[in-house]
Amino acid sequence: MNTPDQSNIINHLRFLVVAVLSLVLMFVDVRTKLLNNFRFYVETALYPILALADSPNSLSRLVTTQFKSHSDLIKENEELAEENYMQKADLLRLRALEAENAAMRKLLNSAEQPASKRLFSKVIDVDSNPYLKRVVVNQGTNAGVYQGMPVVTDTGLVGQVISVNYNFSRVLLITDQNCSVPVMNSRTHVRSIATGSGLDNELLINNVPRSTDIQIGDQLITSGLGGVYPEGYPVATVSSIGYSETQPFALVKAKPAVDMDKMRYVLMFFYNNVDNDQNDGVKPKQPSDGKVILRQKKIKTLIDSLSISNAPENDQAQEQNSQKEQPEHVE
Amino acid sequence: MSNKNSNYHSIYLLFLPLLFISLILQVIRLPEILDENRPDVILLVLLFFALINNKQVTIIFAWFTGLILDILSGATFGINALMLATQFYLILTPFSHFPQYRLWQQALIIGIVNLIVHIFCYWFEHLIGITFYRPSFLIPSGVLVLLWPIAYFLLAILCNAFSIAIKPKENSLT
Numbered sequence: 469m470n471t472p473d474q475s476n477i478i479n480h481l482r483f484l485v486v487a488v489l490s491l492v493l494m495f496v497d498v499r500t501k502l503l504n505n506f507r508f509y510v511e512t513a514l515y516p517i518l519a520l521a522d523s524p525n526s527l528s529r530l531v532t533t534q535f536k537s538h539s540d541l542i543k544e545n546e547e548l549a550e551e552n553y554m555q556k557a558d559l560l561r562l563r564a565l566e567a568e569n570a571a572m573r574k575l576l577n578s579a580e581q582p583a584s585k586r587l588f589s590k591v592i593d594v595d596s597n598p599y600l601k602r603v604v605v606n607q608g609t610n611a612g613v614y615q616g617m618p619v620v621t622d623t624g625l626v627g628q629v630i631s632v633n634y635n636f637s638r639v640l641l642i643t644d645q646n647c648s649v650p651v652m653n654s655r656t657h658v659r660s661i662a663t664g665s666g667l668d669n670e671l672l673i674n675n676v677p678r679s680t681d682i683q684i685g686d687q688l689i690t691s692g693l694g695g696v697y698p699e700g701y702p703v704a705t706v707s708s709i710g711y712s713e714t715q716p717f718a719l720v721k722a723k724p725a726v727d728m729d730k731m732r733y734v735l736m737f738f739y740n741n742v743d744n745d746q747n748d749g750v751k752p753k754q755p756s757d758g759k760v761i762l763r764q765k766k767i768k769t770l771i772d773s774l775s776i777s778n779a780p781e782n783d784q785a786q787e788q789n790s791q792k793e794q795p796e797h798v799e
Numbered sequence: 800m801s802n803k804n805s806n807y808h809s810i811y812l813l814f815l816p817l818l819f820i821s822l823i824l825q826v827i828r829l830p831e832i833l834d835e836n837r838p839d840v841i842l843l844v845l846l847f848f849a850l851i852n853n854k855q856v857t858i859i860f861a862w863f864t865g866l867i868l869d870i871l872s873g874a875t876f877g878i879n880a881l882m883l884a885t886q887f888y889l890i891l892t893p894f895s896h897f898p899q900y901r902l903w904q905q906a907l908i909i910g911i912v913n914l915i916v917h918i919f920c921y922w923f924e925h926l927i928g929i930t931f932y933r934p935s936f937l938i939p940s941g942v943l944v945l946l947w948p949i950a951y952f953l954l955a956i957l958c959n960a961f962s963i964a965i966k967p968k969e970n971s972l973t
Contacts, residue, residue, distance in 0.1 A: 476892060476895075479858065479888065479891070479892045480892070482857065482858045482859060483858055483884065483885075483888040483892070486858060486859065486862040486880070486881070486884045487881060487884065487885070489862075489877070490862070490877035490878070490880050490881035490884070491877070491881070492877075493876040493877035493880070494875050494876060494877040494878060494881075496876070497875050497876035497877065498875055503876055507870070507876070510870050511870055511873075514867075514870055514871060517822070517823065517826070517871060518826065518871065520823060521823050521826045521827040521828065522827075522828055524827065525827075525828050592828075593826060593828055594828050594834070595872060595873065599924050600874070602873065604873070631873065638873050668831070729830075729831045
């Protein structure tokens with residue numbers, strides 16, 4: 469039987485061990501990619517717990533839907549039918565505008581911007597850590613979701629996918645402090661960077677010179693620069709502008725277009741998967757994972773070594789390809 | 800005496816399901832107003848069972864629970880584990896007579912330790928530049944203080960209902 473002193477020493481030792489282990493794990497997780505695979509499989513295995521955690525929410529929605537009165541349903545149906553009718557009419561105009569836009573781009577010898585594939589998904593969890601603004605959605609690698617995928621709703625930009633599991637993925641919201649979005653003022657076309665403030669209803673617009681033409685109520689849309697987010701999606705509306713004589717830049721705040729607390733469904737864009745062979749315009753950012761690049765290089769070397777006889781032809785082809793690619797790298 | 804002891808069930812009969820439920824409560828989606836004030840329910844469950852049997856519920860349990868929470872919440876590996884283990888250690892090791900304290904005294908200690916750990920976490924996040932000042936991050940510690948007496952009584956009732964032995968207070972941490 470342990471004396472109280474011995475028991476205290478054991479407790480001290482146990483704490484020391486778990487503290488050191490925690491620090492090592494944190495370092496390994498943040499600085500290296502050693503735990504990525506482990507995390508993928510364990511998080512995928514624990515998905516039922518996340519789904520279970522969302523069940524009260526789903527149940528309350530189900531009950532609310534089930535207990536709607538007949539007259540409410542008729543009214544809602546009429547409203548939706550009217551909205552659908554209006555949107556169909558708008559769609560006709562959109563198609564005509566798209567065709568016109570394509571024709572004008574051809575005249576200007578500029579590349580067309582093909583529409584991206586979209587994936588509908590449901591928000592199943594919100595991160596409980598007050599310092600992180602992230603949500604979990606119910607689509608993962610099984611549906612083709614990849615890291616860096618832009619996420620939007622019907623009202624505007626939500627954020628991008630930061631980690632993917634087999635059947636769910638985590639989305640970093642634009643309101644998170646680690647998230648910055650290249651934006652453009654839709655009225656003046658002035659470009660700037662919108663950064664999350666950590667608050668749900670506020671974005672900070674950095675480095676806006678005091679002389680810039682910006683007004684409260686201006687809509688900020690994605691500029692498409694950086695290659696992560698597609699161009700033209702509403703991000704926020706300017707809510708306040710502060711000037712100080714001592715500061716070289718104006719203090720601009722904006723209200724996000726999407727109410728992050730209330731969103732239930734999102735659309736995920738396969739933006740990087742657009743067929744870029746036909747698109748000579750701005751190319752999205754390519755993944756810069758060292759392992760992937762090394763693997764690709766190995767495969768390329770292997771293919772080259774297997775086809776030595778065609779080497780001169782390959783070299784010529786590679787030269788041609790590199791000549792083709794050169795203008796794209798300039799941007 | 801031995802016959803009486805043999806009628807009692809293992810502590811794990813209640814501890815593990817309650818730990819699972821508290822994990823769910825920790826990650827469940829709540830409205831924003833409740834989400835900001837969500838207390839560390841897992842800590843309450845771990846502390847209660849450590850008080851009634853500190854041989855079976857040790858700091859290792861707290862650490863592994865924190866790791867599962869890290870995975871469920873997508874946080875950096877080890878951060879919640881370290882927070883839970885630190886709170887568990889700071890409450891039960893230096894306060895050697897913690898089980899003999901009155902409930903309000905226990906609640907106060909739990910609240911203060913929780914507050915200190917949250918402030919350290921806030922400083923750490925501030926040092927690496929990913930945080931912002933929001934006074935509401937201190938509210939969950941206050942909620943925890945109010946919740947401890949309620950949780951204690953509820954868990955004690957459950958222990959009685961499931962015939963789980965509660966060790967005499969004077970022996971519980973020695």
